[in-house]
Amino acid sequence: MTKKYMIRSDIEGVTGVVSYEQAAPGGSEFAFGKRMFMSDLMALIEGLNQGGVDEIVIYDEHFDGRNIDIDMLPQNVTAICGKPPYKADWAGGLDETFSGLIxxxxxxxxxxxxLLHHSYEPDIKDLVLNGISVGEIGIETAIAGDWGVPLQLITADSAGVKEAKDLVPNVASVSVKQSLCANGGVCLSAQLTAKMIQEAATEIVKNPPASEPWKIANPELKVVFNSGSYRDKFGELFNCDGEILICEDTVTGCWAEYWKMKLKAQEAMK
Ligand SMILES: [Zn+2]
Incomplete structure (x- = not known):
């Protein structure tokens, strides 16, 4: 059987990054954040390949999805760039042929x-999936669950790792920095985190952790907004007040529906 892994990549939780000046494209220190991102990503890819994977797909979900240096990727890695919206039948490239999500x-x-806590847009106050408050970790894990794909490895700050383990107790993890507050933490050396990520990646291919796909039947996704113009625009366009409930057949479908609304609201705000 071919071994395929899906990587969802973000930047706020990479080695050494503690500020949006480092994480946001256009930020004064973004070159540093991007360098740390590629350091973590290349360590992950190297570790997966040492474990013997056939194929790796990356969906770059940070900002506009244009953070990956394609010229550094080996031939068995493809990257989905530019943030194409998820659809009910297209979960950012994920399907049942993948062995695991990272x-x-x-x-x-x-x-x-x-550290740098947020859930997708800063306008989102909370995402509640069938009564469980989730963030990006929970949504991406549940979307993979739709397709029977388990979350097998997470790299994040210590708070992100804890959030993942609360949802998927057996997930393998690398904590690249210890969160102390929203803008500060104890950062490990990039040389050390690269080694830790590489070793963890090889290990999940050779001995997959006993993590189950997080499957949500009859999903109901409540999106709760912070006050502001985005929330107001949602209210105006979709006749809601501060929150919206989305019910579809799958979590992928719910998220695709929210994404459609988001694009419509953002377009209307221009
Ligand atoms: Zn994020």
């Missing part, structure tokens, strides 16, 4: 107070 460079959800 989250690289993730962070805790909005309002944890931990």
């Amino acid at each position: 989250l690289l460079g993730f962070h805790s959800k909005q309002n944890t107070g931990e």
Whole structure:
């Protein structure tokens, strides 16, 4: 059987990054954040390949999805760039042929107070999936669950790792920095984290962790907004007040529906 892995990549949770000046494209220190991102990503790819994977697909979900240096990728890696929207029948390239999902460079959800905590847009106050408050880690893991794909490895700050383990207890993890507050933490050397990520990646291919796909039947996704013009535009366009409930057949479908609404709201705000 071919071994395929899906990587969802983000930047706020990579080695050494503690500020949006480092994480946001256009930020004054973004060159540093991007260098750390590629260091973590290349360590992950190298480790997966040492374990013997056939194929790796990356969906770059940070900002506009244009953070990967394609010229550094080996031939068995493809990258989905530019943030093409998820659709009910297209989960950012994920399907049932993948052996596992890996989250690289993730962070805790909005309002944890931990390092660079947020949930996708800063306008999102909370995402509640069938009664469980989730962030990006939970949404991506549940979307993979739709397709029977388990979250097998996460690299993040310590709060992101904890959030993933609360949802998927057996997931393998690398904590690249210890969160102390929203803009500060104890950062490990990039040489050390590269070694840790590489070793963890090889290990999950050789001995997959006993993590189950996180499957949500009859999903109901509640999106709760912070006050502001985005929330107001949602209210105006979709006749809601501060939150919206989305019910579709799958979590992928719910998220695709939210994404459609988001694009419509953002377009209307221009
Ligand atoms: Zn993020």
